[in-house]
Amino acid sequence: MTEAPRPETGIRIPDDLSGITAEQYRASMRHYPSGVTIVTLNSPTGPVGFTATSFASLSLDPPLISFNIADTSSSLTALTAAQSVVIHFLGEHQRHLAQRFARTAAHRFSDPALWSALDTGEPVLHGTPLWLRTTVEQLIPIGDHTLVVGRVVKVHDDTEEEPPTAPLLYYKGRYYRPTPLADDVD
Numbered sequence: 174m175t176e177a178p179r180p181e182t183g184i185r186i187p188d189d190l191s192g193i194t195a196e197q198y199r200a201s202m203r204h205y206p207s208g209v210t211i212v213t214l215n216s217p218t219g220p221v222g223f224t225a226t227s228f229a230s231l232s233l234d235p236p237l238i239s240f241n242i243a244d245t246s247s248s249l250t251a252l253t254a255a256q257s258v259v260i261h262f263l264g265e266h267q268r269h270l271a272q273r274f275a276r277t278a279a280h281r282f283s284d285p286a287l288w289s290a291l292d293t294g295e296p297v298l299h300g301t302p303l304w305l306r307t308t309v310e311q312l313i314p315i316g317d318h319t320l321v322v323g324r325v326v327k328v329h330d331d332t333e334e335e336p337p338t339a340p341l342l343y344y345k346g347r348y349y350r351p352t353p354l355a356d357d358v359d
């Protein structure tokens with residue numbers, strides 16, 4: 174197997190993976206369901222944020238998480254300069270925010286009723302069942318994205334509040350709420 178050099182990252186990607194088309198890649202990824210997050214941060218020009226389903230837990234000790242940001246994202250410059258971000262785990266009642274933060278960047282924070290800033294500057298979206306504040310530990314350019322590794326320094330958890338809020342899910346281009354399977358067996 175030959176490998177194509179990736180001088181910008183030092184990471185080598187086997188060229189037998191280049192046999193699939195972009196359509197095949199996209200179509201297969203649509204079958205992978207995920208939770209929905211919004212990543213927010215403060216910047217010298219104001220609040221920045223975007224919807225992201227690439228969130229993943231990474232390490233318990235130390236407590237690390239990751240997400241990916243596209244090279245084409247209007248949030249990339251601000252993110253690469255940021256010391257910290259807030260990651261919102263959206264509830265099913267927040268689909269409108271998931272859509273808002275994936276559309277026109279200039280409108281994302283235009284309604285002041287939707288958010289307020291922490292003392293540390295990051296915007297927090299009201300009504301979010303759980304959010305994490307993380308420092309930015311590593312930025313790893315890879316392919317057409319940058320992998321962001323964050324260290325969790327604060328957890329804000331309202332998930333025990335009544336009524337309970339179900340998480341927002343994303344699958345095959347649509348938003349869902351979770352439904353437990355009947356007759357769960359141990």
Ligand SMILES: Cc1cc2nc3c(=O)[nH]c(=O)nc-3n(C[C@H](O)[C@H](O)[C@H](O)COP(=O)(O)O)c2cc1C
Nearest residue numbers: 223224225226227241242243245246247274275278
């Ligand atoms: C459900 C969903 C998940 C997304 N996940 C990511 C993601 O993980 N990383 C990313 O860079 N963009 C992701 N996007 C796209 C961004 O939210 C945003 O639309 C895109 O970066 C374009 O924003 P811009 O106009 O500010 O560049 C996602 C969009 C949607 C609707």
